[in-house]
Amino acid sequence: MARARGVRVWIVGGAPRDSLLGLPWLDADVAVAGDAEALARDLEALGFGRAIAISRATPRVFRVAGKTPLDLAEIEGGSIEADLARRDFTANAVAIDLESGRWIDPFGGARDAIQRRLRLVRESNLAEDPLRVFRAARLYATHGLRPDRRTLEACRRAGSGLARVAPERLQAEVAKLLEASEVGRAFGWAERAGLLSRAFGLRRPAGRWRRAARNLARLDPMLGRPSALPDRMSLRLAAIALGLRLSPRQAMRWLGARRFSRAQAGSLARLLDAVRAARAARSADARWAWVHDAGPAACNALALLERIDGQSGRRVARRLRRLLERQRSRPRVAGADLIEWLGVSTGPAIGRLLREVRIAVLRGDIRTRAQARRWAVERGTGARTAQIPKIVRPSVRSS
Numbered sequence: 001m002a003r004a005r006g007v008r009v010w011i012v013g014g015a016p017r018d019s020l021l022g023l024p025w026l027d028a029d030v031a032v033a034g035d036a037e038a039l040a041r042d043l044e045a046l047g048f049g050r051a052i053a054i055s056r057a058t059p060r061v062f063r064v065a066g067k068t069p070l071d072l073a074e075i076e077g078g079s080i081e082a083d084l085a086r087r088d089f090t091a092n093a094v095a096i097d098l099e100s101g102r103w104i105d106p107f108g109g110a111r112d113a114i115q116r117r118l119r120l121v122r123e124s125n126l127a128e129d130p131l132r133v134f135r136a137a138r139l140y141a142t143h144g145l146r147p148d149r150r151t152l153e154a155c156r157r158a159g160s161g162l163a164r165v166a167p168e169r170l171q172a173e174v175a176k177l178l179e180a181s182e183v184g185r186a187f188g189w190a191e192r193a194g195l196l197s198r199a200f201g202l203r204r205p206a207g208r209w210r211r212a213a214r215n216l217a218r219l220d221p222m223l224g225r226p227s228a229l230p231d232r233m234s235l236r237l238a239a240i241a242l243g244l245r246l247s248p249r250q251a252m253r254w255l256g257a258r259r260f261s262r263a264q265a266g267s268l269a270r271l272l273d274a275v276r277a278a279r280a281a282r283s284a285d286a287r288w289a290w291v292h293d294a295g296p297a298a299c300n301a302l303a304l305l306e307r308i309d310g311q312s313g314r315r316v317a318r319r320l321r322r323l324l325e326r327q328r329s330r331p332r333v334a335g336a337d338l339i340e341w342l343g344v345s346t347g348p349a350i351g352r353l354l355r356e357v358r359i360a361v362l363r364g365d366i367r368t369r370a371q372a373r374r375w376a377v378e379r380g381t382g383a384r385t386a387q388i389p390k391i392v393r394p395s396v397r398s399s
Contacts, residue, residue, distance in 0.1 A: 007034030130161025141186035184217025212243025274301035
């Protein structure tokens with residue numbers, strides 16, 4: 001189609017790089033020496049996907065959103081070599097000429113990719129888009145491309161530019177990094193480059209960032225396996241928050257400011273609550289209360305304890321996991337049951353009593369609904385004035 005229009009086209013950047021690395025690619029960037037919009041409309045007309053304008057500023061970029069998404073961008077500088085010279089890293093500054101099939105590699109990017117090395121094309125290119133500084137850490141995590149010493153020093157010098165990057169763009173790079181199979185080494189590299197406070201929007205001492213990096217490295221052996229717990233993102237965000245000593249409330253505000261969803265922020269707060277409560281659960285009653293209150297966060301909380309807190313964490317997790325495994329089919333008790341049995345209206349006191357009943361059920365003190373009713377009536381004396389006492393102080397936020 002490009003030949004019919006008399007324009008030259010090249011597949012550039014990520015797709016050639018990932019081909020060299022033996023990795024699958026699901027989309028492609030196309031450099032066009034000519035009218036990219038006309039070519040995108042031609043592709044749309046033949047059913048390859050919908051043509052959408054991504055940027056009408058120079059260089060113009062159009063996306064053909066189909067089964068294999070294509071981003072068509074008009075080249076800068078008058079030649080493909082000049083266009084590649086404007087890119088961030090040599091492994092991304094490679095192209096395949098679709099007319100001849102010839103590789104164009106003016107900076108040795110193919111060799112760098114095969115050797116898993118991340119090198120800058122030019123340090124000055126970092127200033128064009130400061131996000132490229134953190135992208136070095138992300139490519140280290142997702143592709144195993146280790147930045148060389150010159151790249152480390154250049155990123156350290158250019159790191160202040162991250163303050164100018166929109167939080168949404170930073171969040172996308174952070175999310176990609178945290179979803180990688182291994183992130184500990186890449187996170188540690190970013191800490192040495194002084195990027196983390198700006199990339200994550202948190203001013204914390206360097207020692208806490210190093211602790212967060214160690215936490216992530218300890219999770220990597222588990223999260224890199226195919227059978228790993230599915231929620232890598234929550235576990236790693238929690239590992240970072242624990243390393244930085246963030247409270248659940250601070251962690252929620254942090255994720256909100258970095259454009260993570262409310263659901264992700266709430267999930268992180270509940271997980272941090274569960275970890276902190278598990279550490280504080282000294283008595284049998286407190287441990288049964290933890291089993292009740294932790295709810296869906298229990299498995300992730302125990303995984304964090306086992307891998308981050310060393311021997312003491314493994315000991316705590318072992319005790320709590322035994323209680324989780326001892327749960328059997330128990331009588332179900334709802335708030336409506338307590339209201340009927342006690343003849344009172346709903347309110348906070350009913351909620352507190354319901355929690356205590358359910359903990360007693362988990363503990364095995366209550367095995368039938370009849371026992372649950374007797375237990376509630378005994379504890380709920382005086383409930384007509386909504387003055388039901390708390391039997392065990394809540395240890396974590398209710399799930």
